[in-house]
Amino acid sequence: MSENSVLTTKCPNCGGPLLFEPKDQKFHCQYCQSSFTEAEVTAIAAKQEEAKVKDVESPKSVKVADDSEETADVGIFLCPSCGAQIVTEATTASTFCYYCHNPVTISSRLSGKFLPEKILPFQIERKDAETKFLDWVGRKKFVPTAFFDKKQIQNLSGVYFPYWAVNADLTGELSARAQNFRVWEEGDTEYTETSVYQIERAGDTSFKNLVKNALQKNLSDKLVGAVQPFDLSKAIDFKSQYLSGFLTEKRDIEFADMKGEVEQEFHNYATSLMENTISGYATVDSVHANQQITALDEDYVLLPIWLVTYRESGNNKLFYYAMNGQTGKVAGVLPIDKGKLLRASSLIFLILLVLGVIVGYMLS
Secondary structure, eight states: EEEHHHHOOOOOOOOOOOOTTTTEEEEEEEETTTTHHHHHHHHHHHHHHHOOOOBBBBBBBOOOTTTTTTTOEEEEEEOOOTTTTTEEEEEEEEOOOOOTTTTEEEGGGGGGGGGOSSSSHHHHHHHHHHHHHHHHHTTOTTOGGGGHHHHHHHTTTEEEEEEEEEEEEEEEEEEEEEEEEEEEEEETTTEEEEEEOOOOOOOOEEEEEEEEOOOOOHHHHHHHHHHOOOOOOGGOOOGGGGGGGGGOOOOOOOOHHHHHHHHHHHHHHHHHHHHTTTTTTTTTEEEEEEEEEEEEEEEEEEEEEEEEEEOOOTTOOOEEEEETTTTTEEEEEOOEEEEEEHHHHHHHHHHHHHHHHHHHHHOO
16 A cells, blocks of 8 residues: 555646646636746746645545556545545546546656656647537538537547657668569560579668557557657657646556567568668569667657547447547547438438439330
């Protein structure tokens, strides 16, 4: 058992919670309407810590199962604003109090080895995310109305998902055999000339920001693939203030568990690049490649996604809509309203039937 603290980024003027707004990249108080830059919020927190005024940290906590324990499926914490119990899943790192709706960050799940190196802050605010959601879904004619009704729109959430961003340097070589053919005729005789070539390639390759899922549950792996790319050059050093107002998931997949797979992926990429330099031959075979990784660096990063999920009544299949919180790229797996589809099919059949009767009457 261990003590875990719950943090809320609070306004220095009135004590209300500060929420990060993607539109102007500032932190806003919903009560006194004050706004602050990240530098100002960080400076205020530092001064409060020096004065031992825990204005951004809850003085209350409850004992919960240590997050390092594999059996810890939930955590119980106290809201620093109203004192209510907050029950979370083991991977939840920031959420909202169910009672007072203030944002809270669970500091122990974002510290030590679980401290992210980088975060890519949201660039798209909720209002724009809702508008794009309704526009995109509205163009899908056979989606159930319940998928985009008012209640469902309220479930649209901004979530920071955990990923590994991996860089690698490789050096390698490749050899192959290639052939070209020349065919000509002299009189009644056809001649074929076969030229055989030994191909050698060698060189260095660098890869930046291969993004790999670091969360076992949900659809995160599909989601990040569907809404990529993210411009990770805009990622900044992690600061917990940016989580305020959003949900956050903590990683539960360690890089060591995927290292072999990632290294093989880099080997394949490097080999493919060398193979693509071979052209102008009729056939290429006996390809042998040897790639060696000379440097491998991984960063634990949090990436922004607007997400809404939906389960059909009587159907356990999970449907979703996702939007890249930086670029606005959207993707989703949507349900189909069989009633709408049947009515549309019946209407089309009826129109074709009427047209057939009219054409038949005109030709008779």
